[in-house]
Amino acid sequence: MKPLFIALFIAAVALSACRPAVDHNGQVAPHLEPVVAEGSLFIIGGGSRPAHMVERMVEEAGLRNGGYVVILPMASAEPDSAIIWSGEQFFLQGIDQVAGFNFKPGEEPSEERLDSLKNASLIYISGGSQGRFMDIVLNTPIHEAILEAYKEGAMIAGTSAGAAVMSEKMITGDELRHPEYRPTYAVIEAENMELAEGLGLIKTAIIDQHFVWRSRHNRLITGILEHPQLPGIGIDESTAILVRGNTAEVVGDSQVLMYRNQHGSVNTHEYKLGGFDLRLDVFLPGDIFIIRLLTDEIGTR
Numbered sequence: 001m002k003p004l005f006i007a008l009f010i011a012a013v014a015l016s017a018c019r020p021a022v023d024h025n026g027q028v029a030p031h032l033e034p035v036v037a038e039g040s041l042f043i044i045g046g047g048s049r050p051a052h053m054v055e056r057m058v059e060e061a062g063l064r065n066g067g068y069v070v071i072l073p074m075a076s077a078e079p080d081s082a083i084i085w086s087g088e089q090f091f092l093q094g095i096d097q098v099a100g101f102n103f104k105p106g107e108e109p110s111e112e113r114l115d116s117l118k119n120a121s122l123i124y125i126s127g128g129s130q131g132r133f134m135d136i137v138l139n140t141p142i143h144e145a146i147l148e149a150y151k152e153g154a155m156i157a158g159t160s161a162g163a164a165v166m167s168e169k170m171i172t173g174d175e176l177r178h179p180e181y182r183p184t185y186a187v188i189e190a191e192n193m194e195l196a197e198g199l200g201l202i203k204t205a206i207i208d209q210h211f212v213w214r215s216r217h218n219r220l221i222t223g224i225l226e227h228p229q230l231p232g233i234g235i236d237e238s239t240a241i242l243v244r245g246n247t248a249e250v251v252g253d254s255q256v257l258m259y260r261n262q263h264g265s266v267n268t269h270e271y272k273l274g275g276f277d278l279r280l281d282v283f284l285p286g287d288i289f290i291i292r293l294l295t296d297e298i299g300t301r
Contacts, residue, residue: 047237067121
């Protein structure tokens with residue numbers, strides 16, 4: 001048994017569906033009223049998915065005891081292929097109750113499909129473009145059905161773009177000051193990071209993916225300097241965080257990095273960003289984060 005690690009950020013992760021969105025008048029948004037989520041999150045950093053990691057996802061979702069999977073492939077440019085390849089990982093685990101719902105832009109989803117989504121044991125969001133996915137889902141009955149399923153006990157899982165959409169403030173992958181696409185940021189600059197609205201399953205952290213493999217440190221450092229209230233969580237390929245109740249566990253083959261701007265430090269010089277006393281923690285498979293509301297200290301391995 002590995003020792004437990006304590007982190008303030010996970011309070012918001014584990015209570016992601018419990019904290020309401022508040023508008024400028026201090027009123028709770030009616031479609032995001034505080035609820036207690038009985039479900040779990042399985043957030044994969046992209047890349048290959050080792051069998052033992054998929055097995056853990058299947059076990060934690062309770063699929064051995066019945067139930068079914070719904071794959072949402074809308075992030076992919078080839079959604080039909082995404083359903084096939086995403087489904088294969090479950091079939092190899094002996095799970096054959098798998099459906100794929102490729103909702104189209106502007107589509108009015110049927111009540112039957114929405115009901116199936118609400119009652120799924122596992123909702124799995126494929127990789128691709130997180131912006132493409134949210135353009136279809138944001139503030140629609142599909143979005144509401146995902147939140148309802150999570151509230152009632154379903155696991156919501158996603159890989160790559162499907163991981164990015166978990167955040168309320170979602171990294172789009174684009175840069176405002178350098179519009180040519182790069183897999184990571186070459187700079188740490190102000191007014192460059194583009195954030196959009198995600199599913200809101202995690203409200204007070206920014207999720208990044210493919211993290212170590214694509215060396216996305218500049219991107220997440222930019223995020224915590226410009227949004228110091230939000231820890232940045234970078235999940236590497238073939239790795240996931242499993243969030244259940246008040247714990248988040250690292251599952252898979254690689255690492256999860258967490259950057260925090262714990263004192264809200266930020267300076268600028270000709271668009272270059274700087275800050276002092278930033279904190280980095282590197283977690284390995286089996287490490288577990290526990291809620292501790294009165295401290296942000298983290299133990300040692």
